[in-house]
Amino acid sequence: MSVTDFDRLPIAASPAAEGHLKVVPVRHRARTIGTVAAVVVLALILQSVLGNPRWGWGIFAEWFFSEPVLAGLGRTLLLTALGALFGFTLGTLLALARVSSSPLLAGLAWGFIWLFRSLPLIVLLLILNNLGYLYETVALGVPFTDITFASWSTTQLMTPFLAAVLGLTLNLGAFSAEVIRGGILSVDQGQHEAAAALGLPKGHQARRIVLPQAMRSIVPTAFNEIIGLAKGTSVVYVLALPELFYTIQIIYRRNLEVIPLLMVATVWYLIILSVLSVIQYHIERHYARGALRTLPPNAFRVVFAKLGLVALHPAEKPVAPAEEAQSAPVTSRGFEGLPRGGAVEIRGVAKSFGTLKVLSDIDLSFAPGSVTAIIGPSGSGKSTLLRTINHLERVDEGTIAIDGELIGYRREGDTLYELEEREILKRRTDVGMVFQNFNLFPHLTVLQNITEAPIRVRGLGKAEAEALARDLLARVGLAEKADAYPRQLSGGQQQRVAIARTLALKPKVLLFDEPTSALDPELVGEVLNVIRELAASGITLIIVTHEIGFARDVADRIIFMEQGRVVESGPPVQILNAPRHQRTADFLARVN
Template identity: 70%
Template sequence: MSLASDFAGLPTRAHSTPPTRDFSRYRIVPARYPARTIGTVFAVVVIFAIANSVLSNPRWGWDVFAEWFFSEPVLAGLGRTLLLTLFGTVLGFLLGTGLALARVSGSPLLASLSWAYVWLFRSIPLIVLLLILNNLGYLYSTVWLGIPFTEITFASWSTTQFITPFFAAVLGLTLHAGAFSSEIVRGGILSVDQGQHEAAAALGLPRRRQFSRIVLPQAMRTILPNGFNEIILLAKGTSQVYILALPELFYTIQIIYRRNLEVIPLLMVATVWYLVILSVLSFVQHHIERYYSRGALRNPPPSLIGLALARLGRSRDAAAARRTEAALAQAGSYQAGSSAVAAPSLASLQRSGGEIRISNVSKSFGPLKVLDDVSLVLRPGSVTAIIGQSGSGKSTLLRSINHLERVDEGFIAIDGELIGYRQDGDTLYELKEREILKRRVDVGMVFQSFNLFPHLTAIENVIEAPLSVRGVSREQALAEARELLARVGLADKVDAYPRQLSGGQQQRVAIARALALKPKVLLFDEPTSALDPELVNEVLDVIKELARSGTTLVIVTHEIGFAREVADEVVFMEAGRILEVGPPARVFAEPDHPRTREFLAKVL
């Protein structure tokens, strides 16, 4: 049985294309959220009530607070607190990183030693550890440096003189932080995909370079939130060194209020200073996380670290490296496209698709304008291939069709209906997200990197949307999912997890998942760019069968041979603009625009 006859048996939905409507004269009213307004008013009332209570009650002793907040003893104690936090953080994370590397090393003995350390020092309360270190002279009268298990000694000191209260505090905080930070760093290392380690090793990078340049920058996204939590706990944990009679911030405050009996005002002095420390750490964390979010977000916000590096000229090197990688990836895609093998022609399946009307659409990410006054009409049931160099706006235009990207100007309608807005007379009201989700089910999408749910099997991936969106019974959803997976050649993989499938198999599961909702329009975002060349054909064959089904297909692709064979219309984009539209025979053989001719000369 051919794929054509298989797809012909699927349930179809009849759609009548409404008359074309011009939305350019309508006024857009942003969506309103009454619950947010109520919550905001409630928050304002609570904040005002708390502020009024604190500021109007004379028993808080704000005059005493003001007298001691910047006093010399308090600032000296604050300095010791900051110094203890700095030493504990730096030494603790250095120790923790070493322990984490030992834990994931190939040495069972080293890993066991690391585990034992973490188990021991996470179990001992910090205050107990500080007392043990402060009384270490009872166990060992001297501390010496020499060769173990011999009589050779280079130097020795009296333990009670060597381990001062400050040294005991730094050592205790370091040992305590090292145990917790070890697990934080280890978790970050394990969060990096194994393929990253293998790719770095294949390039011949030294192990240290693999860790510092490949593993650690990606692990930092996981390490940072928990790591800063540990630093904040460490900053507050310095208050426990009062047990050593070390005059840090909290111990200094205790001494003062025992003399003047102004307990609450002095405790507020300590509280506010701890709040200042926390706020500074939170600010630093925010910008470090922004810096390490590069590559994880489509439109990352600027960070102070990134701006500083840009001023030093380091960002120019990174931009050059990114341009080189993009050029290499583009060249690889072109090579893959040139090796595509045509599938046999099959009969049309006569499935009804939807009309897509794109009117004067513009979209910017910060200062970068990725779509510039784009207008296009795609007929129902047509197959459109969008081509162009990387960064030309192809994927952004595709994502705008189903409102995954909200356009800045213009409109996109499917069968005369806007996905993101509701019409009321001459006014367009922006829809809330739950309403957009309901309209979006008529527009299926197959992503470039598959985006399968890794914790669900193939069949669970396919049935998830019909169960929760369409309200289909589980029995019906399972039956249709098995049928779809069989028609894309994966009848024997229904219970396999995505990690157990090849790239081509994962992409075919993604196609089956999109088809399960029986959409009017199906969008493909470079469906073969992440595949091995040997796996490209199996995915292209499925798309070719879908092209004869009557569903409206929009395909962003670098596979020029595939676009020539399957598409009814080819769109060439450059710098966010559509430069040329036409049938494949004309666009590929006799393009009108000189930039199209230049592009095709490089890829054909």
């Protein structure tokens, strides 16, 4: 290149000049054409509707706020509210029955749903309105006896309004049951297991853990059903019940102004839909907590921000992004003061899934305060053995005891009787479990994740539980993350929160199911450091792991399993350096 060529090159702008460069976004001609076309279409529609005198806007204005119309609107809103309240209450009960372990209860719920989803609403309303033809009286008493406490005439009891509410309830209940069941099934199974492992009762699990997460799937479809219900109230005209649409019909049959009166009904239905849509938006926003790193802005705040009254995004306490937090050093305070470790006795345990034998005649003892690592190939039964220790999996044969107390059963002679759920949950709190995939509750903050079980299971006051939680977070090096949601944390941080959550119940035995397998290699060390400190605390640790080096450093004993059996057990030096069984040697040769 010649000197002349260099002279023709553009001179690079200085950094100061670059800071003042004007940025021009790329022009999207197709978008511009589409916008112009939309404006033209909208103008044509407005001109057609507002410029045509046959729409009768004067008559529309005359009747829009008239007393009969408002009375009909009020009845429509009342039917919608009652139908939604009772319908979703019934639907929730039916959904819980559908997912219950009772075949008869699940079958009965399925039959109800099948019947009332099949019946057209108008047919159901007519049947209910004529129920007096089938049953002269409705009685309250003891079934299958002549004992009656009270009775009423069916014709007098089943008024058109009651028939409408009952019909809308039965119809919505059948459809909403499947919506709610779908939401329940959408919650990851790990959430159920984590709640059970913390000893939370079934009702509390459903109310605080499962349903709040299920609501993210339920709400959009549920509001479709509610909007359909609001419009479906027009069907009750067959009962001569003067709701909005029937009132409009009466008026236009008298004055023959059909279109203006239909527009009155149309606009009111649009207003109802708009209000329900705003409510839906805010409910969805509420249940999006923890699922999104940044919540969408409040709809009212958007309007006020457009008017310049408030800022669109209020100042919030900053939470460090997970990517930045990954490199943060882990500084914890140790785990002195934890309860004394418990002794674990496993005798003759066997477990099958169908024809697949997962565990065969397992006999193991774990001394108080010992640290045991269980290794072996995938599918060898390691995780299943761990889950039987806290009764997340029922054993087919054998017993498991903590400090001499059976887990999941009581013994009378040669017979084992499984305990009721309440007793199982109570004993399970002595056996904490940290899962491979963390299983933190995403809709709860870190602090709430840790305090949930101590408050509900141990009976701690909120202030005491929060003080305990903050202390444990400091011990695992996450004191500043109390108000963050799990999604805002790195994998290593989430696992450390899971450890703190388990320790909050002060268990005698702590189970780790491959605690680092779901982590990036860079994050493994921070979790293993916490487990190392736990190993020195005196609590009994049983760890399923593929980290052979970690097992060598921390464990008192290593157990090698294959095909549901204990192949070899002994000190780390013996198992890892001089295994007695050839299968153990072959496995270690592959993983080292």
